[in-house]
Amino acid sequence: MGTWDSLHKQHVDVFIRINLLEKALLGLLQNRATGDMKGAASLQKDFLKAFEQGMILHFAVEEEALFPVLARAGEKPRILISELLAEHKSIMEKHNMIVQTAAVDKDKILLELIRELADHAKKEEQSIPSIISQLTPEQLNNIDQDAKRLGYRL
Numbered sequence: 001m002g003t004w005d006s007l008h009k010q011h012v013d014v015f016i017r018i019n020l021l022e023k024a025l026l027g028l029l030q031n032r033a034t035g036d037m038k039g040a041a042s043l044q045k046d047f048l049k050a051f052e053q054g055m056i057l058h059f060a061v062e063e064e065a066l067f068p069v070l071a072r073a074g075e076k077p078r079i080l081i082s083e084l085l086a087e088h089k090s091i092m093e094k095h096n097m098i099v100q101t102a103a104v105d106k107d108k109i110l111l112e113l114i115r116e117l118a119d120h121a122k123k124e125e126q127s128i129p130s131i132i133s134q135l136t137p138e139q140l141n142n143i144d145q146d147a148k149r150l151g152y153r154l
């Protein structure tokens with residue numbers, strides 16, 4: 001399996017997790033949680049664990065293996081990649097706020113994080129495949145080698 005296919009599979013997993021978590025967080029924030037605070041708390045914990053175990057490397061693979069090649073595919077891809085990098089930064093800032101501080105509104109920040117992450121992954125799904133399809137087998141192979149070097153399992 002190639003790097004993009006693996007990233008794509010993670011996006012699908014993220015969409016499922018985010019969907020569940022968004023409902024739970026909205027319930028918490030609107031005080032509509034009907035006795036399922038524990039369920040919401042464990043969904044949050046699971047999401048943060050999955051984020052740390054999967055998404056951080058996912059971002060690294062995109063930033064260091066995939067994006068540099070895509071950015072060289074033309075002016076439009078170059079602009080797209082700069083937008084995607086800014087989105088990574090914003091998502092990571094929110095993650096850091098959640099894990100490093102005693103912020104009282106962590107639920108709210110997490111809700112913002114998952115919404116940004118869902119929009120971001122959707123944007124990648126809509127824009128990256130057509131750029132990938134223009135790459136040569138050699139470029140694709142270089143991406144895979146760089147991804148593996150980062151410890152990404154294809």
Ligand SMILES: [Fe+2]
Binds near residue numbers: 059062088120124
């Ligand atoms: Fe990304």
Ligand SMILES: [Fe+2]
Binds near residue numbers: 007058062
């Ligand atoms: Fe991604």
